[in-house]
Amino acid sequence: MPKLPDLEGLAIFAKIAELRSFALAAKDLELSKATVSKAVARLEKRLGARLLNRTSRRLALTDAGQRLFDRAARILAEGEAAESEAHAQSATPRGxxxxxxxxxxxxxxxxxxxxxxxxxxxxxxxxxxxxxxxxxxxxxxxxxxxxxxxxxxxxxxxxxxxxxGRYLVAAPSYLEQHGRPTHPRDLMHHACLCYAYLPTPDVWRFVNKAGDEVQLRPNGPMRANNADALAPALLAGLGLAVQPDFVVGEAITEGRLEVVMPDWGPPPIALHLVMPPGGxxxxxxxxxxxxxxxxxxx
The missing domain is CATH 3.40.190.10 (Periplasmic binding protein-like II)
Structure with a gap:
C-alpha cells in the first residue's frame, strides 16, 4: 500500500455517504460524476473492500463502508476547517x-x-x-x-x-560669486555636486521644451550616495546639484536655494510602487x- 493515504478519495466517499448520492456529492464538490465514481472505485481497490451498494433507486453503505464513514467524515471536516482557517488568515491583514x-x-x-x-x-x-x-x-x-x-x-x-520633479539648484551665495549658468554647456565651468545613484552618475542629461538634449560630464568637489548628504555643501555655496523636489522644495520656497536654468531640466522621472511578479x-x-x-x- 502506498505510504500516503488517499485523502481525496476518503473525502469524496464521506460526502457520498453523507448525501447518499453520487450525483449530489458531485454537485456539492463541484466535480464531475465520473471523477466521483473513479475516486470511490480507486479507494475500494486500495482498501480491498466494497464500501457502497448502489442500485438505480438507492445507495447504502456496506459494513466496511459504515466502519470507514466516521473517520472519513472527520477527515473531510478537518480539511474543510483547515482551508477555512487558512482563507481567513490570508484575508485578514496579518504578519x-x-x-x-x-x-x-x-x-x-x-x-x-x-x-x-x-x-x-x-x-x-x-x-x-x-x-x-x-x-x-x-x-x-x-x-x-x-x-x-x-x-x-x-x-x-x-x-x-x-x-x-528634479531641479538644478544652487545657493544665492554661489551664484553671486560664480555667476548664473543659462545653458547646460556652461556647467563645464562650474562646481557640480553629484549624486552617485543616478542611472548615469558620471553624465548629467538636460532637455528643454523643444526636445533638445544636452549631456555633459560634471566636475566638482563632492559626490554622495544620498541626496540629503549634498545639502550642507549646497547651502554653503560650494556648488550646484540636481536634486528632487522632496529634498529641496522647502529650501527653494524659503529662498535658501534657487532653481538654475529653468528652461532646461533633467529628464522626467516618477515614483513607482514595485512588487515581485505573481500572485x-x-x-x-x-x-x-x-x-x-x-x-x-x-
Whole structure:
C-alpha cells in the first residue's frame, strides 16, 4: 500500500455517504460524476473492500463502508476547517511586510505616514529598509519597494504613483560669486555636486521644451550616495546639484536655494510602487500597497 493515504478519495466517499448520492456529492464538490465514481472505485481497490451498494433507486453503505464513514467524515471536516482557517488568515491583514524605500524619500514621506497604517492594521508589522541602492526585491526577500526613476522594462510589477520633479539648484551665495549658468554647456565651468545613484552618475542629461538634449560630464568637489548628504555643501555655496523636489522644495520656497536654468531640466522621472511578479499576494501586502498608493499618489 502506498505510504500516503488517499485523502481525496476518503473525502469524496464521506460526502457520498453523507448525501447518499453520487450525483449530489458531485454537485456539492463541484466535480464531475465520473471523477466521483473513479475516486470511490480507486479507494475500494486500495482498501480491498466494497464500501457502497448502489442500485438505480438507492445507495447504502456496506459494513466496511459504515466502519470507514466516521473517520472519513472527520477527515473531510478537518480539511474543510483547515482551508477555512487558512482563507481567513490570508484575508485578514496579518504578519510582516518588508518594504524597501530610498532613504531621503523614506525619511521625509514614508516614515511619517506609517504610524497611521500600523494603527489601522494592528496585526501587521513593517520592516522598513532605507537605502538609495537598488535592491534585488526577489533575491533579498522584499514584498514591495518604492522606486524613484524612469523604470526599465523588467518582470517586476510596477504602479506609477506620481511624477517627481528634479531641479538644478544652487545657493544665492554661489551664484553671486560664480555667476548664473543659462545653458547646460556652461556647467563645464562650474562646481557640480553629484549624486552617485543616478542611472548615469558620471553624465548629467538636460532637455528643454523643444526636445533638445544636452549631456555633459560634471566636475566638482563632492559626490554622495544620498541626496540629503549634498545639502550642507549646497547651502554653503560650494556648488550646484540636481536634486528632487522632496529634498529641496522647502529650501527653494524659503529662498535658501534657487532653481538654475529653468528652461532646461533633467529628464522626467516618477515614483513607482514595485512588487515581485505573481500572485495572489497576502492581505498584509495588499493593504500596505493600497495605503501607499492612496497616500503617495498625485
Amino acid at each position: 510582516l511586510v518588508r518594504l524597501a524605500v530610498p532613504m531621503s524619500f523614506g525619511l521625509k514621506e514614508v516614515a511619517p505616514i506609517l504610524p497611521e497604517f500600523l494603527a489601522r492594521y494592528p496585526e501587521v508589522s513593517v520592516d522598513l529598509h532605507l537605502s538609495d541602492e537598488l535592491v534585488d526585491l526577489i533575491g533579498a526577500g522584499f514584498d514591495a519597494a518604492l522606486r524613484i526613476a524612469a523604470l526599465p522594462d523588467s518582470s517586476l510589477r510596477a504602479r506609477r504613483l506620481r511624477g517627481v 495572489p499576494r497576502p492581505a498584509r501586502v495588499e493593504a500596505l500597497a493600497a495605503f501607499l498608493t492612496d497616500r503617495l499618489s498625485a
